[in-house]
Amino acid sequence: MNIRIINAQEITQTVKKLFMDCNFFIGTDITDALQNAWQKEQSPVGKQVLSQLLENNEIAKNEQLPLCQDTGMSVLFVEYGDKVVIDGGNFKDAVEEGVRQAYCDGYLRKSVVSDPVFDRINTKDNTPAVIHTDIVAGDTIKFTVGGKGFGSENMSAIKMLTPSYGEQGVIDFILETVEKAGPNPCPPMVVGVGIGGTFEQCALLAKKATFRPINTSNPDSRYAQMENHLLQEINKMGFGPAGLGGNSTALGVNIETYPTHIAGMPVAVNICCHCARHKTAII
Amino acid sequence: MKEITLPLTDEIIDTLHAGDSVLLTGTLITGRDAAHKRLYELAQKKENLPVDINGEVIYYVGPSPAKPNYTVGSAGPTSSYRMDKYTPTLLDMGLKGMIGKGARSQAVIDAMVKNHCVYFAAIGGAAALIAKSIKAEEILCYEDLGTEAIRRYTVEKFPCIVVIDSMGNNIYKTEPLKYRTMRNS
Known part of the structure; x- marks a missing residue:
């Protein structure tokens, strides 16, 4: 059986980059749709709002600023290849560290509270993330991540x-x-x-x-x-x-x-x- | 585009009508969920608030942290309805204006009419753009709340739209109807 060893550090770095990138750079699917909406919008105020959003997305991209101040709760969909073994740490800790580094080093807002009803104390690093893992056949790990605004x-x-x-x-x-x-x-x-x-x-x-x-x-x-x-x-x-x-x-x-x-x-x-x-x- | 100087006066509020696009210049305070809860609980106990809200405009925002060499981080509006439970009390105490996004309860609108107040919308999700109009910030209280601390912002030409005016006119109700082409369900 061929196994593949992935270092925990690589997972952390990948997760960190994904969360920073998704908060600074909106996808072309959204930009295209906003431009298309601008073409078709009949309301003058609506058109004005859409051009402000397009301008906002340009500023965020050029200056690497969060698109929205609500940089979201961190959600990950992971397809984890069953031939992957992690060296130098464990999967959960490596992912959480990536989230922590993205939100702290990327100047993203920390929006997570420790307890939903009673304490509501900010965890100050946006952890824990919400991680959905599927075990799939293969020797790679696929991450699809997003910051979900509330x-x-x-x-x-x-x-x-x-x-x-x-x-x-x-x-x-x-x-x-x-x-x-x-x-x-x-x-x-x-x-x-x-x-x-x-x-x-x-x-x-x-x-x-x-x-x-x-x-x-x-x-x-x-x-x-x-x-x-x-x-x-x-x-x-x-x-x-x-x-x-x-x-x-x-x-x-x-x-x-x-x-x-x-x-x-x-x-x-x-x-x-x-x-x-x-x-x-x-x- | 009307240029408005903050803080608001009753005379200025009289000139603001639902649907007006405005540029706000001057100072305002910020506050959202957790800060509202604290202010409200103090008000319920008839205790002094740590910040004087009389005559102020409050902006519902929890900014992202400022990068080095930036005054503020991204700073767009948060949903206003979550403040509705606390708002009538604050309006009765002299708060004159609010900036946020989204619908308000009838109780808030009634308290706005009673107290001669105005509600502006800033554009949700235009946070990096809005930050360009914030020229200075200072934390006034509740620093332990992090992003939810009450701050004073000095703004210059902050783009907003009057959505509910002091007469209770509400463009969230009236404008969508003009573009609505579906059957009413």
């Missing part, structure tokens, strides 16, 4: 729909969630949708969906069509850039699915602001 995270919702709700029930719940969010999650937003699995798997799919570039579609044409339909419907809501009115309420809708139980059809909607930050690296 202005939009708070607007997210999950519902345990049952099979008789059908396609329309899914669409209605997603639109209802976006409608409730209104101007709050920094539109134009990215809507991540998870359908299927169990309660927790469904939420995870929705998060994964927000990490998928918005210039891609679900490989199943029925879901790809649903993504397009939802995007059109959301852009008819009128919230517009910053919620000040207009045609650009969402930049993209991504759907991820998983098989589910005979009795269920869970749907999760994870809302992300226009600052949909994610970066990927393979070591």
